[in-house]
Amino acid sequence: xxxxxxxxxxxxRDYTISLYHQGFLDDQFTELxxxxxxxxxxxxxxxxxxxxxxxxxxxxxxxxALDQTGNVDFKLVGSSVHQLxxxxxxxxxxxxxxxxxxxxxxxxxxxxxxxxxxxxQVDIEYKTLKAKLxxxxxxxxxxxxxxxxxxxxDI
Amino acid sequence: xxxxxxxxxxLRVLVVDDDPTWLKILEKMLKKxxxxxxxxxxxxxxxxxxxxxxxGYDIVISDVNMPDMDGFKLLEHVGLELDxxxxxxxxxxxxxxxxxxxxxxxxxxxxxxxxxxxxxxIWQHVLRKKLQEVRDIEGxxxxxxxxxxxxxxxxxxxxxxxxxxxxxxxxxxDFEKKLLQDESDPxxxxxxxxxxxxxxxxxxxxxxxxxxxxxxxxAGPKKILDLMNVPWLTRENVASHLQKYRLYLSRLEKxxxxxxxxxxxKSIDSSPKDAEVNSGHQSPGKSSFVFSxxxxxxxxxxxxxxxxxxxxxxxxxxxxMPPKTKKTRIGFDPPPISSSAFDSLLPWNDASEVLxxxxxxxxxxxxxxxxxxSQSSYVANSAPSLMEEEMKPPYETPAGGxxxxxxxxxxxxxxxxxxxxxxxxxxxxxxxxxxxFSSNVTNNTEAILRSLNWELPESHHSASLDTDLDLSCLNGxxxxxxxxxxxQDYSNSPSLLSELPLNLWYGNERLPDPDDYSFMVDHxxxxx
Numbered sequence: 001x002x003x004x005x006x007x008x009x010x011x012x013r014d015y016t017i018s019l020y021h022q023g024f025l026d027d028q029f030t031e032l033x034x035x036x037x038x039x040x041x042x043x044x045x046x047x048x049x050x051x052x053x054x055x056x057x058x059x060x061x062x063x064x065a066l067d068q069t070g071n072v073d074f075k076l077v078g079s080s081v082h083q084l085x086x087x088x089x090x091x092x093x094x095x096x097x098x099x100x101x102x103x104x105x106x107x108x109x110x111x112x113x114x115x116x117x118x119x120x121q122v123d124i125e126y127k128t129l130k131a132k133l134x135x136x137x138x139x140x141x142x143x144x145x146x147x148x149x150x151x152x153x154d155i
Numbered sequence: 156x157x158x159x160x161x162x163x164x165x166l167r168v169l170v171v172d173d174d175p176t177w178l179k180i181l182e183k184m185l186k187k188x189x190x191x192x193x194x195x196x197x198x199x200x201x202x203x204x205x206x207x208x209x210x211g212y213d214i215v216i217s218d219v220n221m222p223d224m225d226g227f228k229l230l231e232h233v234g235l236e237l238d239x240x241x242x243x244x245x246x247x248x249x250x251x252x253x254x255x256x257x258x259x260x261x262x263x264x265x266x267x268x269x270x271x272x273x274x275x276x277i278w279q280h281v282l283r284k285k286l287q288e289v290r291d292i293e294g295x296x297x298x299x300x301x302x303x304x305x306x307x308x309x310x311x312x313x314x315x316x317x318x319x320x321x322x323x324x325x326x327x328x329d330f331e332k333k334l335l336q337d338e339s340d341p342x343x344x345x346x347x348x349x350x351x352x353x354x355x356x357x358x359x360x361x362x363x364x365x366x367x368x369x370x371x372x373x374a375g376p377k378k379i380l381d382l383m384n385v386p387w388l389t390r391e392n393v394a395s396h397l398q399k400y401r402l403y404l405s406r407l408e409k410x411x412x413x414x415x416x417x418x419x420x421k422s423i424d425s426s427p428k429d430a431e432v433n434s435g436h437q438s439p440g441k442s443s444f445v446f447s448x449x450x451x452x453x454x455x456x457x458x459x460x461x462x463x464x465x466x467x468x469x470x471x472x473x474x475x476m477p478p479k480t481k482k483t484r485i486g487f488d489p490p491p492i493s494s495s496a497f498d499s500l501l502p503w504n505d506a507s508e509v510l511x512x513x514x515x516x517x518x519x520x521x522x523x524x525x526x527x528x529s530q531s532s533y534v535a536n537s538a539p540s541l542m543e544e545e546m547k548p549p550y551e552t553p554a555g556g557x558x559x560x561x562x563x564x565x566x567x568x569x570x571x572x573x574x575x576x577x578x579x580x581x582x583x584x585x586x587x588x589x590x591x592f593s594s595n596v597t598n599n600t601e602a603i604l605r606s607l608n609w610e611l612p613e614s615h616h617s618a619s620l621d622t623d624l625d626l627s628c629l630n631g632x633x634x635x636x637x638x639x640x641x642x643q644d645y646s647n648s649p650s651l652l653s654e655l656p657l658n659l660w661y662g663n664e665r666l667p668d669p670d671d672y673s674f675m676v677d678h679x680x681x682x683x
């Protein structure tokens with residue numbers, strides 16, 4: 001059993017580090033983990049869930065706006081992307097945030113093609129992150145179930 | 156609220172942010188600072204809460220961008236009505252925005268993401284304000300001798316033809332003093348209660364003084380203070396109130412610009428658009444000008460109009476004339492109104508109408524007592540930590556935090572996550588994608604993006620986060636799931652964008668390089 005725990009913990013550590021190194025997460029995520037405590041043991045998971053819900057909603061709004069052929073409300077897209085940028089900064093979704101910057105620029109220059117392309121990438125990014133974080137949480141679960149402690153990972 | 160020494164512990168913070176993620180995070184962070192936190196998702200709700208419990212909060216932290224009200228507007232309201240310190244937040248740190256915040260009276264501007272260390276010291280703004288106000292009030296002193304009272308009376312009662320006895324004067328002074336202290340703490344003395352509360356009467360005096368100075372371009376705090384003749388008030392108090400007033404008026408000006416006036420009032424001059432409002436403090440006080448005539452012109456006016464009166468039975472016809480005309484002011488000759496930023500504030504259709512409307516205008520915006528009409532729809536919520544009920548349904552109150560849809564992330568205890576790592580080759584991926592077919596076509600966004608000229612590849616479906624992932628053989632950062640077994644449908648996934656084939660993603664006709672491979676495979680496997 002111990003071997004399994006140790007193995008899982010190592011995997012957890014490695015995976016976490018890889019997420020940072022690949023630019024999926026930044027230190028804001030670390031801050032979130034610091035906020036988690038006995039009072040709110042699922043804090044990070046809850047926050048991240050809120051974030052992804054927000055993503056879905058905002059991306060959908062933007063897609064709808066872009067769909068109004070000939071009458072695209074770039075201002076609306078711009079404000080949505082601004083919100084998304086703020087949201088992504090809250091959980092440390094580094095890549096999503098970076099894409100928001102690009103998308104905002106496309107909005108400002110009313111570059112329709114650019115907006116569409118960017119939005120598509122944003123969608124991909126947040127879903128990727130969502131899946132990766134799911135995996136991470138699953139790993140945590142496994143560790144706990146195996147009777148181990150979730151290791152503190154210093155980036 | 157402690158009465159004696161100042162302590163950051165238990166500082167009552169109101170956080171306003173339409174972003175539910177940030178709201179949750181900030182609440183947690185502030186609680187960790189040992190503050191007492193109330194959260195709010197809408198600016199209007201925040202204002203309602205603030206007005207409901209005038210002494211209920213020590214500081215307000217608000218985001219700049221909010222759907223129902225501009226953060227700067229909220230800042231203005233809070234500053235004018237409640238004189239609470241307000242901290243602005245934004246993900247945008249552009250100089251112009253920060254400057255705008257400062258100009259609107261924010262005591263700080265924080266950039267998101269916000270760190271604990273920044274929140275740990277916000278109490279300094281509260282303390283600073285308190286110290287400032289104590290200094291201001293105590294500096295003037297309340298020990299009024301006869302001189303003082305006489306001056307006070309002069310301001311208040313002279314010209315009114317009222318025969319005021321000494322006793323009455325004293326009583327009125329006490330009443331005024333009480334009014335000007337915090338209403339929720341009637342027993343507080345000036346040294347304890349440092350906040351200058353701008354009651355309707357006080358504000359009226361202020362406005363009258365401002366109007367009196369009128370088109371004299373130097374409507375400065377000192378002059379206003381002199382005219383107001385309120386002994387305990389300091390130049391600093393007036394200066395800060397003036398600043399807020401100017402902002403308020405310039406904002407109104409913008410709003411009024413679009414309204415039409417039958418009274419012949421021209422639309423405002425464009426120059427006072429900046430924060431520096433010049434002497435055009437005229438028309439908001441147009442109606443009150445008659446009051447001012449009664450109040451502050453010590454010997455010239457015998458019109459006994461009380462300050463708070465909303466209607467004048469016999470308005471001076473001069474006053475009603477469009478501001479462009481001269482000789483509308485007692486006491487001086489205004490030049491052509493070139494800088495009348497505030498002329499447009501009130502419709503000049505009808506004298507009584509005008510006069511009636513003005514105090515209401517002020518009351519709604521400036522004073523604490525009357526809530527905005529829009530407030531009535533809100534249900535009072537006494538929970539210390541609340542999410543605005545008008546917020547989108549998925550967001551539940553932090554109090555019931557565990558009920559937030561975390562199950563997408565938190566695997567139920569009985570589900571052991573397993574993932575089999577496979578080294579999938581490119582062809583296998585596209586095959587897989589073809590196999591994993593699910594029509595989520597009911598989703599609107601999907602349709603939209605489809606119509607945005609994207610080719611739909613072999614359609615695939617969404618990776619459900621309920622998939623059982625076997626993590627037993629993780630392989631560094633190449634983390635692939637056995638998608639054949641574990642994909643499930645999203646019931647609510649707008650998984651449209653990812654319907655693009657891999658080659659389209661990367662803009663070439665072939666499958667991507669091995670370097671991109673793992674990343675893309677992740678995409679293919681985990682998202683729809």
